[in-house]
Amino acid sequence: MSDFPRAAVIGNPISHSLSPKLHGYWLKRYGLDGSYTALEVSEDQLEETLSRLPKEGYVGANVTLPHKVNVLGFADQITDRATLIGAANTLTFKSDGRIYADNTDGYGFIANLRQGAPHWDPKAGPAAVFGAGGAARAVVVALIDAGVPEIIVSNRTRPKSEALRADFGARISVVDWVQADMMLEEARTVVNTTSLGMKGAADFKVSLDLLRKDAVVTDIVYNPLMTPFLAAAERRGCTIVDGLGMLLHQGVPGFERWFGQRPEVDEATRAAVLA
Secondary structure (H helix, E strand, O other), rough: OOOOOOEEEOOOOOOOOOHHHHHHHHHOOOOOOEEEEEEOOOOOOOHHHHHHHHHOOEEEEEOOOOOOOOHHOOOEEOOOHHHHHHOOOEEOOOOOOOEEEEEEEHHHHHHHHHHHHHHHHOOHEEEEEEEOOHHHHHHHHHHHHOOOEEEEEEOOOOHHHHHHHHHHHHEEOOOHHHHHHHHOOOOOOOEEEEOOOOOOOOOOOOOOOOOOOOOEEEEEEOOOOOOOHHHHHOOOEEEEEOOHHHHHOOOOHHHHHHHOOOOOOOOOHHHHHHH
């Protein structure tokens, strides 16, 4: 057992994670005793790892791919939003060994949008969302909560978009991927939740010619920070918000629960994580 609180991020692979840099910076910045490490955990090690960590002094963990869905099966208590999204990214280990599972991705998404585009008005008009995977589910829940009147979703495979509509109801409408550019004509909020445009991934090829100048455009990809999608939106005169802030803000609730200090996301935090 450790005499100071420990936390970790678990996933496979995990070497790319920026979470240790982020939480390590916050621990140092606020002069807190604690540690935060990255643990590579395969799918068949997940159950054993989750039962072992609390005994070793861990107070919580962030969860990344491929475990975000499976951890729900080992949690004793699951927040409503994690249940709705169908995935968890933040675990808190109670003193009695019980596991509390939450999803802070949507919180991080909205906090980043509000910080990067202070004039953003969710009620101004529809949102267009590219992608329908786990990240899209968190984004859609957050946009509904923020009061966006309509969310138009397009995914390369239509059944995933239809599943979103089935789960979240009348505010969701679906457009085929070949017509995805048509979503942009009325959209005031535009979100790329796909990996298209990410370093090493395929390009984002949907035309942005119909994008409104008054739209707020964000990409959850943060490597590179300026994705081709964001660069094209900026050329059209839109307000753009990069994806790094979502990662930074989603870490806030967990850090506060584990270490007892609510951390600030500011330029110094960004610089430390990018260094």
